[in-house]
Amino acid sequence: PGQECGNAIADVLFGDTNPSGKLPQTFPVRLEDTPAYLNFPGENGKVHYGEGLFVGYRYYDAKKIAPLFPFGFGLSYTTFAYSSLSLSTQQIGPDDTCSVSVDITNTGQRAGKEIVQVYVRDQQASLQRPEKELKAFAKVQLKPGERKTVTLSIGRDALAYYDDLAREWVAEAGEFEVLVGASSQDIRATATFTLTASSRWPF
Numbered sequence: 404p405g406q407e408c409g410n411a412i413a414d415v416l417f418g419d420t421n422p423s424g425k426l427p428q429t430f431p432v433r434l435e436d437t438p439a440y441l442n443f444p445g446e447n448g449k450v451h452y453g454e455g456l457f458v459g460y461r462y463y464d465a466k467k468i469a470p471l472f473p474f475g476f477g478l479s480y481t482t483f484a485y486s487s488l489s490l491s492t493q494q495i496g497p498d499d500t501c502s503v504s505v506d507i508t509n510t511g512q513r514a515g516k517e518i519v520q521v522y523v524r525d526q527q528a529s530l531q532r533p534e535k536e537l538k539a540f541a542k543v544q545l546k547p548g549e550r551k552t553v554t555l556s557i558g559r560d561a562l563a564y565y566d567d568l569a570r571e572w573v574a575e576a577g578e579f580e581v582l583v584g585a586s587s588q589d590i591r592a593t594a595t596f597t598l599t600a601s602s603r604w605p606f
Contacts, residue, residue, distance in 0.1 A: 426473070428474060429587075473588035479515045480515065485591035487552075490503060493595075501557045507551055507552075515545060520537060523535065560574075570605065574598060574601060577597065579596055
């Protein structure tokens, strides 16, 4: 953690600093809830990584397992409200982008920073895909009572999966759901848009 870890923790505990970090991993309730539990430590010095696509929060989503602390979770001495989620368009082509806008309001008594997280769900995939995937995020600083609009862009890269046989990225036409929230489990608003045509491009 570095030589200033103790001072940093003290600043947070005594309220001199308002924390705004978010977890980059999931904390399980039990060891048995972890994605690698059935595969580790393996046999004869070999470990099979059986999670496949379902690493981290994707596994907990797929298995409907409630974690102790979810991916993207964080604490603050203030609170934030999400409102007025909007998309710039209801349909995009392979070369277009969709702007995702949401209003964030500091509803507490202290200045603070919130990290807005945008997840995407493919609702018409032709193959198995995660329940949702983090595709964009941004940090916004707000005074007490202040409101700001956060805008992030979603393009075909955020909608695609990798075809390892063809060695190409694939974005399939269909409906996609946008989920905006404070963590992978704390989703505050959703909206949908349609990708009108499929496309492929090399790695």
